[in-house]
Amino acid sequence: MKECSTAMYTTATLGFVVDVDISNFLDRTGPEGLHVNSLAEYTGLDPSHLGRILRFLATRHIFKECSPNVFKNNRLSSVLRDSKLPVSNSETQRTDKYSSPSFSSFVSFCADESMKVSCHLSDFIKNPKEHVSPFNRAFSPCATTWEWFKQPGNGWRVARFGSAMENLSDSIPAETLLNAIDWKSLESDEFVVDVGGGVGSAALMLYKHSPHLNYVVQDLDVQISAGTKVGFILPSYFLMAFKAL
Ligand SMILES: C[S@@+](CC[C@H](N)C(=O)[O-])C[C@H]1O[C@@H](n2cnc3c(N)ncnc32)[C@H](O)[C@@H]1O
Structure with missing residues:
Protein backbone atom coordinates (compact mmCIF):
# COMPACT_ATOMS: atom_id res chain seq x y z
CA MET A 1 0.00 0.00 0.00
CA LYS A 2 2.91 2.38 0.65
CA GLU A 3 4.16 1.80 -2.91
CA CYS A 4 0.67 2.52 -4.29
CA SER A 5 0.27 5.65 -2.17
CA THR A 6 3.55 7.13 -3.39
CA ALA A 7 3.19 6.07 -7.04
CA MET A 8 2.92 9.75 -8.06
CA TYR A 9 6.64 10.26 -7.39
CA THR A 10 7.47 7.72 -10.07
CA THR A 11 5.09 9.40 -12.54
CA ALA A 12 6.45 12.87 -11.69
CA THR A 13 10.11 11.88 -12.03
CA LEU A 14 9.44 10.00 -15.28
CA GLY A 15 7.62 13.08 -16.59
CA PHE A 16 10.65 15.18 -15.73
CA VAL A 17 13.19 12.92 -17.44
CA VAL A 18 11.19 12.77 -20.68
CA ASP A 19 10.57 16.51 -20.66
CA VAL A 20 14.30 17.25 -20.48
CA ASP A 21 15.28 14.31 -22.74
CA ILE A 22 17.61 12.57 -20.29
CA SER A 23 17.44 9.19 -22.07
CA ASN A 24 18.42 10.83 -25.34
CA PHE A 25 21.47 12.47 -23.78
CA LEU A 26 22.50 9.23 -22.07
CA ASP A 27 22.10 7.36 -25.32
CA ARG A 28 24.93 9.39 -26.84
CA THR A 29 27.46 8.11 -24.32
CA GLY A 30 29.25 4.77 -24.13
CA PRO A 31 28.84 2.03 -21.52
CA GLU A 32 30.74 4.18 -19.01
CA GLY A 33 27.67 6.47 -18.65
CA LEU A 34 27.47 10.19 -18.06
CA HIS A 35 28.14 12.24 -14.92
CA VAL A 36 25.30 14.47 -13.70
CA ASN A 37 27.61 17.49 -14.12
CA SER A 38 27.70 16.82 -17.89
CA LEU A 39 23.95 16.29 -17.94
CA ALA A 40 23.62 19.60 -16.10
CA GLU A 41 25.66 21.31 -18.82
CA TYR A 42 23.49 19.81 -21.59
CA THR A 43 20.21 20.61 -19.88
CA GLY A 44 21.04 23.79 -17.96
CA LEU A 45 19.62 22.18 -14.81
CA ASP A 46 20.90 21.71 -11.27
CA PRO A 47 23.18 18.61 -11.10
CA SER A 48 22.01 17.84 -7.58
CA HIS A 49 18.35 17.70 -8.73
CA LEU A 50 19.35 15.53 -11.68
CA GLY A 51 21.35 13.16 -9.49
CA ARG A 52 18.60 12.68 -6.93
CA ILE A 53 15.87 12.15 -9.52
CA LEU A 54 17.92 9.67 -11.54
CA ARG A 55 18.89 7.79 -8.38
CA PHE A 56 15.24 7.58 -7.33
CA LEU A 57 14.46 5.96 -10.69
CA ALA A 58 17.61 3.81 -10.74
CA THR A 59 16.56 2.25 -7.43
CA ARG A 60 13.37 1.24 -9.29
CA HIS A 61 15.43 -0.30 -12.13
CA ILE A 62 14.83 2.61 -14.52
CA PHE A 63 18.36 3.88 -15.48
CA LYS A 64 21.52 2.45 -13.99
CA GLU A 65 23.88 4.31 -11.67
CA CYS A 66 27.29 2.95 -12.79
CA SER A 67 29.27 4.84 -10.15
CA PRO A 68 28.23 7.68 -7.83
CA ASN A 69 26.36 10.30 -9.90
CA VAL A 70 27.19 8.57 -13.22
CA PHE A 71 24.16 7.19 -15.03
CA LYS A 72 23.43 5.24 -18.18
CA ASN A 73 20.34 3.88 -19.90
CA ASN A 74 19.15 0.36 -19.25
CA ARG A 75 16.39 -1.62 -20.96
CA LEU A 76 13.58 0.19 -19.18
CA SER A 77 14.91 3.74 -19.56
CA SER A 78 15.71 3.06 -23.23
CA VAL A 79 12.01 3.06 -24.08
CA LEU A 80 11.94 6.74 -23.10
CA ARG A 81 14.24 7.74 -25.98
CA ASP A 82 12.92 9.96 -28.74
CA SER A 83 14.14 10.53 -32.25
CA LYS A 84 14.35 14.27 -31.80
CA LEU A 85 15.74 16.71 -29.27
CA PRO A 86 13.92 19.99 -28.74
CA VAL A 87 16.00 23.07 -29.46
CA SER A 88 13.95 25.28 -27.19
CA ASN A 89 10.60 25.37 -25.49
CA SER A 90 8.86 27.43 -28.18
CA GLU A 91 5.40 26.18 -29.15
CA THR A 92 6.53 25.27 -32.69
CA GLN A 93 9.50 23.25 -31.51
CA ARG A 94 7.49 21.53 -28.78
CA THR A 95 4.83 20.62 -31.36
CA ASP A 96 7.55 19.31 -33.65
CA LYS A 97 8.92 17.18 -30.82
CA TYR A 98 5.57 15.36 -30.66
CA SER A 99 5.10 15.02 -34.42
CA SER A 100 5.48 11.24 -34.47
CA PRO A 101 4.16 8.46 -32.19
CA SER A 102 6.31 8.02 -29.11
CA PHE A 103 6.10 6.41 -25.71
CA SER A 104 7.75 9.42 -24.10
CA SER A 105 4.75 11.52 -25.24
CA PHE A 106 2.52 9.12 -23.33
CA VAL A 107 4.69 9.44 -20.21
CA SER A 108 4.75 13.22 -20.52
CA PHE A 109 0.95 13.40 -20.93
CA CYS A 110 0.44 11.11 -17.89
CA ALA A 111 2.75 13.22 -15.74
CA ASP A 112 1.12 16.48 -16.82
CA GLU A 113 -2.62 16.62 -17.64
CA SER A 114 -3.50 13.19 -16.21
CA MET A 115 -1.72 13.65 -12.92
CA LYS A 116 -2.94 17.22 -12.39
CA VAL A 117 -6.54 16.16 -13.09
CA SER A 118 -6.36 13.09 -10.85
CA CYS A 119 -5.44 15.26 -7.84
CA HIS A 120 -8.97 16.72 -8.05
CA LEU A 121 -10.83 13.41 -8.10
CA SER A 122 -11.78 13.32 -4.44
CA ASP A 123 -12.89 16.98 -4.22
CA PHE A 124 -14.87 16.59 -7.42
CA ILE A 125 -16.76 13.53 -6.19
CA LYS A 126 -17.48 15.16 -2.82
CA ASN A 127 -18.77 18.34 -4.52
CA PRO A 128 -20.34 17.09 -7.76
CA LYS A 129 -22.46 20.21 -8.28
CA GLU A 130 -19.45 22.51 -8.54
CA HIS A 131 -17.96 21.09 -11.74
CA VAL A 132 -18.77 18.63 -14.50
CA SER A 133 -15.51 16.73 -14.15
CA PRO A 134 -12.18 16.76 -12.26
CA PHE A 135 -10.65 18.17 -15.46
CA ASN A 136 -12.73 21.35 -15.01
CA ARG A 137 -11.41 21.83 -11.48
CA ALA A 138 -7.82 21.41 -12.67
CA PHE A 139 -7.63 23.28 -15.95
CA SER A 140 -10.70 25.06 -17.19
CA PRO A 141 -14.00 25.62 -15.36
CA CYS A 142 -16.31 25.36 -18.40
CA ALA A 143 -14.53 23.90 -21.44
CA THR A 144 -14.25 20.17 -22.12
CA THR A 145 -10.77 18.72 -22.60
CA TRP A 146 -11.27 18.83 -26.37
CA GLU A 147 -12.41 22.47 -26.34
CA TRP A 148 -9.50 23.40 -24.07
CA PHE A 149 -7.07 21.63 -26.39
CA LYS A 150 -8.21 23.97 -29.17
CA GLN A 151 -7.43 27.13 -27.16
CA PRO A 152 -4.42 29.24 -28.18
CA GLY A 153 -1.13 27.96 -26.79
CA ASN A 154 -2.32 24.36 -26.45
CA GLY A 155 -1.34 23.17 -29.94
CA TRP A 156 1.67 21.32 -28.55
CA ARG A 157 -0.58 19.52 -26.04
CA VAL A 158 -2.77 18.30 -28.90
CA ALA A 159 0.35 17.08 -30.71
CA ARG A 160 1.57 15.32 -27.56
CA PHE A 161 -1.80 13.67 -26.96
CA GLY A 162 -1.94 12.49 -30.59
CA SER A 163 1.60 11.14 -30.41
CA ALA A 164 0.77 9.30 -27.16
CA MET A 165 -2.48 7.80 -28.53
CA GLU A 166 -0.81 6.60 -31.73
CA ASN A 167 1.98 4.99 -29.73
CA LEU A 168 -0.60 3.35 -27.49
CA SER A 169 -2.55 1.94 -30.46
CA ASP A 170 0.66 0.67 -32.08
CA SER A 171 1.61 -1.14 -28.88
CA ILE A 172 -1.71 -2.96 -28.40
CA PRO A 173 -1.73 -6.29 -30.24
C1 LIG B 1 -8.62 8.62 -25.71
S1 LIG B 1 -9.06 9.09 -27.34
C2 LIG B 1 -9.35 7.49 -28.04
C3 LIG B 1 -9.04 7.42 -29.49
C4 LIG B 1 -9.29 6.07 -30.19
N1 LIG B 1 -10.32 5.27 -29.58
C5 LIG B 1 -8.00 5.26 -30.31
O1 LIG B 1 -7.91 4.21 -29.71
O2 LIG B 1 -7.06 5.72 -30.97
C6 LIG B 1 -10.71 9.72 -27.08
C7 LIG B 1 -11.39 10.18 -28.35
O3 LIG B 1 -12.68 10.72 -28.01
C8 LIG B 1 -12.98 11.76 -28.92
N2 LIG B 1 -14.09 12.59 -28.41
C9 LIG B 1 -14.03 13.59 -27.51
N3 LIG B 1 -15.26 14.11 -27.32
C10 LIG B 1 -16.13 13.42 -28.11
C11 LIG B 1 -17.53 13.47 -28.33
N4 LIG B 1 -18.30 14.39 -27.72
N5 LIG B 1 -18.10 12.59 -29.20
C12 LIG B 1 -17.32 11.69 -29.85
N6 LIG B 1 -15.96 11.58 -29.68
C13 LIG B 1 -15.38 12.44 -28.81
C14 LIG B 1 -11.65 12.46 -29.08
O4 LIG B 1 -11.59 13.29 -30.23
C15 LIG B 1 -10.66 11.29 -29.12
O5 LIG B 1 -10.41 10.88 -30.43
Missing part, protein backbone atom coordinates in the same frame (compact mmCIF):
# COMPACT_ATOMS: atom_id res chain seq x y z
CA ALA A 174 -4.48 -6.66 -32.85
CA GLU A 175 -5.67 -9.82 -31.08
CA THR A 176 -6.83 -7.73 -28.11
CA LEU A 177 -9.57 -6.34 -30.30
CA LEU A 178 -10.05 -9.21 -32.73
CA ASN A 179 -10.47 -11.80 -29.96
CA ALA A 180 -12.51 -9.55 -27.65
CA ILE A 181 -15.77 -11.10 -28.85
CA ASP A 182 -16.71 -13.55 -31.58
CA TRP A 183 -17.16 -10.93 -34.34
CA LYS A 184 -17.79 -13.58 -37.00
CA SER A 185 -20.87 -14.74 -35.15
CA LEU A 186 -22.58 -11.33 -35.60
CA GLU A 187 -25.14 -11.02 -38.41
CA SER A 188 -24.38 -8.95 -41.51
CA ASP A 189 -27.05 -6.34 -40.73
CA GLU A 190 -25.46 -5.54 -37.36
CA PHE A 191 -23.57 -2.33 -36.55
CA VAL A 192 -20.30 -1.79 -34.77
CA VAL A 193 -20.14 1.77 -33.41
CA ASP A 194 -16.75 2.99 -32.22
CA VAL A 195 -17.58 5.96 -29.98
CA GLY A 196 -14.56 8.26 -29.74
CA GLY A 197 -12.98 6.06 -32.41
CA GLY A 198 -10.36 8.65 -33.39
CA VAL A 199 -9.28 8.44 -37.02
CA GLY A 200 -10.88 5.00 -37.38
CA SER A 201 -7.78 2.81 -37.12
CA ALA A 202 -9.43 0.25 -34.80
CA ALA A 203 -12.59 0.11 -36.91
CA LEU A 204 -10.51 -0.37 -40.06
CA MET A 205 -8.61 -3.25 -38.47
CA LEU A 206 -11.91 -4.84 -37.46
CA TYR A 207 -13.40 -4.26 -40.90
CA LYS A 208 -10.51 -6.19 -42.49
CA HIS A 209 -11.18 -9.04 -40.06
CA SER A 210 -15.00 -8.99 -40.35
CA PRO A 211 -16.04 -7.17 -43.54
CA HIS A 212 -19.62 -8.45 -43.32
CA LEU A 213 -20.51 -5.95 -40.54
CA ASN A 214 -21.47 -2.26 -40.79
CA TYR A 215 -19.11 0.20 -39.13
CA VAL A 216 -19.71 3.65 -37.67
CA VAL A 217 -16.85 5.73 -36.33
CA GLN A 218 -18.06 8.50 -34.08
CA ASP A 219 -15.71 11.31 -33.15
CA LEU A 220 -15.17 15.06 -33.40
CA ASP A 221 -15.04 16.74 -36.83
CA VAL A 222 -11.29 17.14 -36.74
CA GLN A 223 -10.67 13.42 -36.19
CA ILE A 224 -13.21 12.31 -38.80
CA SER A 225 -11.72 14.57 -41.45
CA ALA A 226 -8.16 13.48 -40.50
CA GLY A 227 -9.27 9.83 -40.81
CA THR A 228 -10.80 10.50 -44.21
CA LYS A 229 -7.60 12.23 -45.38
CA VAL A 230 -5.31 9.36 -44.39
CA GLY A 231 -7.76 6.86 -45.85
CA PHE A 232 -8.68 5.21 -42.54
CA ILE A 233 -12.31 6.24 -42.84
CA LEU A 234 -13.48 5.29 -46.32
CA PRO A 235 -17.13 5.89 -47.16
CA SER A 236 -16.97 2.96 -49.58
CA TYR A 237 -16.71 0.40 -46.83
CA PHE A 238 -17.69 2.29 -43.71
CA LEU A 239 -21.38 2.83 -43.85
CA MET A 240 -21.22 6.13 -41.97
CA ALA A 241 -18.78 8.30 -40.10
CA PHE A 242 -20.45 10.64 -37.64
CA LYS A 243 -19.02 13.49 -35.67
CA ALA A 244 -19.64 14.00 -31.95
CA LEU A 245 -22.87 12.88 -30.32
Whole structure:
Protein backbone atom coordinates (compact mmCIF):
# COMPACT_ATOMS: atom_id res chain seq x y z
CA MET A 1 0.00 0.00 0.00
CA LYS A 2 2.91 2.38 0.65
CA GLU A 3 4.16 1.80 -2.91
CA CYS A 4 0.67 2.52 -4.29
CA SER A 5 0.27 5.65 -2.17
CA THR A 6 3.55 7.13 -3.39
CA ALA A 7 3.19 6.07 -7.04
CA MET A 8 2.92 9.75 -8.06
CA TYR A 9 6.64 10.26 -7.39
CA THR A 10 7.47 7.72 -10.07
CA THR A 11 5.09 9.40 -12.54
CA ALA A 12 6.45 12.87 -11.69
CA THR A 13 10.11 11.88 -12.03
CA LEU A 14 9.44 10.00 -15.28
CA GLY A 15 7.62 13.08 -16.59
CA PHE A 16 10.65 15.18 -15.73
CA VAL A 17 13.19 12.92 -17.44
CA VAL A 18 11.19 12.77 -20.68
CA ASP A 19 10.57 16.51 -20.66
CA VAL A 20 14.30 17.25 -20.48
CA ASP A 21 15.28 14.31 -22.74
CA ILE A 22 17.61 12.57 -20.29
CA SER A 23 17.44 9.19 -22.07
CA ASN A 24 18.42 10.83 -25.34
CA PHE A 25 21.47 12.47 -23.78
CA LEU A 26 22.50 9.23 -22.07
CA ASP A 27 22.10 7.36 -25.32
CA ARG A 28 24.93 9.39 -26.84
CA THR A 29 27.46 8.11 -24.32
CA GLY A 30 29.25 4.77 -24.13
CA PRO A 31 28.84 2.03 -21.52
CA GLU A 32 30.74 4.18 -19.01
CA GLY A 33 27.67 6.47 -18.65
CA LEU A 34 27.47 10.19 -18.06
CA HIS A 35 28.14 12.24 -14.92
CA VAL A 36 25.30 14.47 -13.70
CA ASN A 37 27.61 17.49 -14.12
CA SER A 38 27.70 16.82 -17.89
CA LEU A 39 23.95 16.29 -17.94
CA ALA A 40 23.62 19.60 -16.10
CA GLU A 41 25.66 21.31 -18.82
CA TYR A 42 23.49 19.81 -21.59
CA THR A 43 20.21 20.61 -19.88
CA GLY A 44 21.04 23.79 -17.96
CA LEU A 45 19.62 22.18 -14.81
CA ASP A 46 20.90 21.71 -11.27
CA PRO A 47 23.18 18.61 -11.10
CA SER A 48 22.01 17.84 -7.58
CA HIS A 49 18.35 17.70 -8.73
CA LEU A 50 19.35 15.53 -11.68
CA GLY A 51 21.35 13.16 -9.49
CA ARG A 52 18.60 12.68 -6.93
CA ILE A 53 15.87 12.15 -9.52
CA LEU A 54 17.92 9.67 -11.54
CA ARG A 55 18.89 7.79 -8.38
CA PHE A 56 15.24 7.58 -7.33
CA LEU A 57 14.46 5.96 -10.69
CA ALA A 58 17.61 3.81 -10.74
CA THR A 59 16.56 2.25 -7.43
CA ARG A 60 13.37 1.24 -9.29
CA HIS A 61 15.43 -0.30 -12.13
CA ILE A 62 14.83 2.61 -14.52
CA PHE A 63 18.36 3.88 -15.48
CA LYS A 64 21.52 2.45 -13.99
CA GLU A 65 23.88 4.31 -11.67
CA CYS A 66 27.29 2.95 -12.79
CA SER A 67 29.27 4.84 -10.15
CA PRO A 68 28.23 7.68 -7.83
CA ASN A 69 26.36 10.30 -9.90
CA VAL A 70 27.19 8.57 -13.22
CA PHE A 71 24.16 7.19 -15.03
CA LYS A 72 23.43 5.24 -18.18
CA ASN A 73 20.34 3.88 -19.90
CA ASN A 74 19.15 0.36 -19.25
CA ARG A 75 16.39 -1.62 -20.96
CA LEU A 76 13.58 0.19 -19.18
CA SER A 77 14.91 3.74 -19.56
CA SER A 78 15.71 3.06 -23.23
CA VAL A 79 12.01 3.06 -24.08
CA LEU A 80 11.94 6.74 -23.10
CA ARG A 81 14.24 7.74 -25.98
CA ASP A 82 12.92 9.96 -28.74
CA SER A 83 14.14 10.53 -32.25
CA LYS A 84 14.35 14.27 -31.80
CA LEU A 85 15.74 16.71 -29.27
CA PRO A 86 13.92 19.99 -28.74
CA VAL A 87 16.00 23.07 -29.46
CA SER A 88 13.95 25.28 -27.19
CA ASN A 89 10.60 25.37 -25.49
CA SER A 90 8.86 27.43 -28.18
CA GLU A 91 5.40 26.18 -29.15
CA THR A 92 6.53 25.27 -32.69
CA GLN A 93 9.50 23.25 -31.51
CA ARG A 94 7.49 21.53 -28.78
CA THR A 95 4.83 20.62 -31.36
CA ASP A 96 7.55 19.31 -33.65
CA LYS A 97 8.92 17.18 -30.82
CA TYR A 98 5.57 15.36 -30.66
CA SER A 99 5.10 15.02 -34.42
CA SER A 100 5.48 11.24 -34.47
CA PRO A 101 4.16 8.46 -32.19
CA SER A 102 6.31 8.02 -29.11
CA PHE A 103 6.10 6.41 -25.71
CA SER A 104 7.75 9.42 -24.10
CA SER A 105 4.75 11.52 -25.24
CA PHE A 106 2.52 9.12 -23.33
CA VAL A 107 4.69 9.44 -20.21
CA SER A 108 4.75 13.22 -20.52
CA PHE A 109 0.95 13.40 -20.93
CA CYS A 110 0.44 11.11 -17.89
CA ALA A 111 2.75 13.22 -15.74
CA ASP A 112 1.12 16.48 -16.82
CA GLU A 113 -2.62 16.62 -17.64
CA SER A 114 -3.50 13.19 -16.21
CA MET A 115 -1.72 13.65 -12.92
CA LYS A 116 -2.94 17.22 -12.39
CA VAL A 117 -6.54 16.16 -13.09
CA SER A 118 -6.36 13.09 -10.85
CA CYS A 119 -5.44 15.26 -7.84
CA HIS A 120 -8.97 16.72 -8.05
CA LEU A 121 -10.83 13.41 -8.10
CA SER A 122 -11.78 13.32 -4.44
CA ASP A 123 -12.89 16.98 -4.22
CA PHE A 124 -14.87 16.59 -7.42
CA ILE A 125 -16.76 13.53 -6.19
CA LYS A 126 -17.48 15.16 -2.82
CA ASN A 127 -18.77 18.34 -4.52
CA PRO A 128 -20.34 17.09 -7.76
CA LYS A 129 -22.46 20.21 -8.28
CA GLU A 130 -19.45 22.51 -8.54
CA HIS A 131 -17.96 21.09 -11.74
CA VAL A 132 -18.77 18.63 -14.50
CA SER A 133 -15.51 16.73 -14.15
CA PRO A 134 -12.18 16.76 -12.26
CA PHE A 135 -10.65 18.17 -15.46
CA ASN A 136 -12.73 21.35 -15.01
CA ARG A 137 -11.41 21.83 -11.48
CA ALA A 138 -7.82 21.41 -12.67
CA PHE A 139 -7.63 23.28 -15.95
CA SER A 140 -10.70 25.06 -17.19
CA PRO A 141 -14.00 25.62 -15.36
CA CYS A 142 -16.31 25.36 -18.40
CA ALA A 143 -14.53 23.90 -21.44
CA THR A 144 -14.25 20.17 -22.12
CA THR A 145 -10.77 18.72 -22.60
CA TRP A 146 -11.27 18.83 -26.37
CA GLU A 147 -12.41 22.47 -26.34
CA TRP A 148 -9.50 23.40 -24.07
CA PHE A 149 -7.07 21.63 -26.39
CA LYS A 150 -8.21 23.97 -29.17
CA GLN A 151 -7.43 27.13 -27.16
CA PRO A 152 -4.42 29.24 -28.18
CA GLY A 153 -1.13 27.96 -26.79
CA ASN A 154 -2.32 24.36 -26.45
CA GLY A 155 -1.34 23.17 -29.94
CA TRP A 156 1.67 21.32 -28.55
CA ARG A 157 -0.58 19.52 -26.04
CA VAL A 158 -2.77 18.30 -28.90
CA ALA A 159 0.35 17.08 -30.71
CA ARG A 160 1.57 15.32 -27.56
CA PHE A 161 -1.80 13.67 -26.96
CA GLY A 162 -1.94 12.49 -30.59
CA SER A 163 1.60 11.14 -30.41
CA ALA A 164 0.77 9.30 -27.16
CA MET A 165 -2.48 7.80 -28.53
CA GLU A 166 -0.81 6.60 -31.73
CA ASN A 167 1.98 4.99 -29.73
CA LEU A 168 -0.60 3.35 -27.49
CA SER A 169 -2.55 1.94 -30.46
CA ASP A 170 0.66 0.67 -32.08
CA SER A 171 1.61 -1.14 -28.88
CA ILE A 172 -1.71 -2.96 -28.40
CA PRO A 173 -1.73 -6.29 -30.24
CA ALA A 174 -4.48 -6.66 -32.85
CA GLU A 175 -5.67 -9.82 -31.08
CA THR A 176 -6.83 -7.73 -28.11
CA LEU A 177 -9.57 -6.34 -30.30
CA LEU A 178 -10.05 -9.21 -32.73
CA ASN A 179 -10.47 -11.80 -29.96
CA ALA A 180 -12.51 -9.55 -27.65
CA ILE A 181 -15.77 -11.10 -28.85
CA ASP A 182 -16.71 -13.55 -31.58
CA TRP A 183 -17.16 -10.93 -34.34
CA LYS A 184 -17.79 -13.58 -37.00
CA SER A 185 -20.87 -14.74 -35.15
CA LEU A 186 -22.58 -11.33 -35.60
CA GLU A 187 -25.14 -11.02 -38.41
CA SER A 188 -24.38 -8.95 -41.51
CA ASP A 189 -27.05 -6.34 -40.73
CA GLU A 190 -25.46 -5.54 -37.36
CA PHE A 191 -23.57 -2.33 -36.55
CA VAL A 192 -20.30 -1.79 -34.77
CA VAL A 193 -20.14 1.77 -33.41
CA ASP A 194 -16.75 2.99 -32.22
CA VAL A 195 -17.58 5.96 -29.98
CA GLY A 196 -14.56 8.26 -29.74
CA GLY A 197 -12.98 6.06 -32.41
CA GLY A 198 -10.36 8.65 -33.39
CA VAL A 199 -9.28 8.44 -37.02
CA GLY A 200 -10.88 5.00 -37.38
CA SER A 201 -7.78 2.81 -37.12
CA ALA A 202 -9.43 0.25 -34.80
CA ALA A 203 -12.59 0.11 -36.91
CA LEU A 204 -10.51 -0.37 -40.06
CA MET A 205 -8.61 -3.25 -38.47
CA LEU A 206 -11.91 -4.84 -37.46
CA TYR A 207 -13.40 -4.26 -40.90
CA LYS A 208 -10.51 -6.19 -42.49
CA HIS A 209 -11.18 -9.04 -40.06
CA SER A 210 -15.00 -8.99 -40.35
CA PRO A 211 -16.04 -7.17 -43.54
CA HIS A 212 -19.62 -8.45 -43.32
CA LEU A 213 -20.51 -5.95 -40.54
CA ASN A 214 -21.47 -2.26 -40.79
CA TYR A 215 -19.11 0.20 -39.13
CA VAL A 216 -19.71 3.65 -37.67
CA VAL A 217 -16.85 5.73 -36.33
CA GLN A 218 -18.06 8.50 -34.08
CA ASP A 219 -15.71 11.31 -33.15
CA LEU A 220 -15.17 15.06 -33.40
CA ASP A 221 -15.04 16.74 -36.83
CA VAL A 222 -11.29 17.14 -36.74
CA GLN A 223 -10.67 13.42 -36.19
CA ILE A 224 -13.21 12.31 -38.80
CA SER A 225 -11.72 14.57 -41.45
CA ALA A 226 -8.16 13.48 -40.50
CA GLY A 227 -9.27 9.83 -40.81
CA THR A 228 -10.80 10.50 -44.21
CA LYS A 229 -7.60 12.23 -45.38
CA VAL A 230 -5.31 9.36 -44.39
CA GLY A 231 -7.76 6.86 -45.85
CA PHE A 232 -8.68 5.21 -42.54
CA ILE A 233 -12.31 6.24 -42.84
CA LEU A 234 -13.48 5.29 -46.32
CA PRO A 235 -17.13 5.89 -47.16
CA SER A 236 -16.97 2.96 -49.58
CA TYR A 237 -16.71 0.40 -46.83
CA PHE A 238 -17.69 2.29 -43.71
CA LEU A 239 -21.38 2.83 -43.85
CA MET A 240 -21.22 6.13 -41.97
CA ALA A 241 -18.78 8.30 -40.10
CA PHE A 242 -20.45 10.64 -37.64
CA LYS A 243 -19.02 13.49 -35.67
CA ALA A 244 -19.64 14.00 -31.95
CA LEU A 245 -22.87 12.88 -30.32
C1 LIG B 1 -8.62 8.62 -25.71
S1 LIG B 1 -9.06 9.09 -27.34
C2 LIG B 1 -9.35 7.49 -28.04
C3 LIG B 1 -9.04 7.42 -29.49
C4 LIG B 1 -9.29 6.07 -30.19
N1 LIG B 1 -10.32 5.27 -29.58
C5 LIG B 1 -8.00 5.26 -30.31
O1 LIG B 1 -7.91 4.21 -29.71
O2 LIG B 1 -7.06 5.72 -30.97
C6 LIG B 1 -10.71 9.72 -27.08
C7 LIG B 1 -11.39 10.18 -28.35
O3 LIG B 1 -12.68 10.72 -28.01
C8 LIG B 1 -12.98 11.76 -28.92
N2 LIG B 1 -14.09 12.59 -28.41
C9 LIG B 1 -14.03 13.59 -27.51
N3 LIG B 1 -15.26 14.11 -27.32
C10 LIG B 1 -16.13 13.42 -28.11
C11 LIG B 1 -17.53 13.47 -28.33
N4 LIG B 1 -18.30 14.39 -27.72
N5 LIG B 1 -18.10 12.59 -29.20
C12 LIG B 1 -17.32 11.69 -29.85
N6 LIG B 1 -15.96 11.58 -29.68
C13 LIG B 1 -15.38 12.44 -28.81
C14 LIG B 1 -11.65 12.46 -29.08
O4 LIG B 1 -11.59 13.29 -30.23
C15 LIG B 1 -10.66 11.29 -29.12
O5 LIG B 1 -10.41 10.88 -30.43
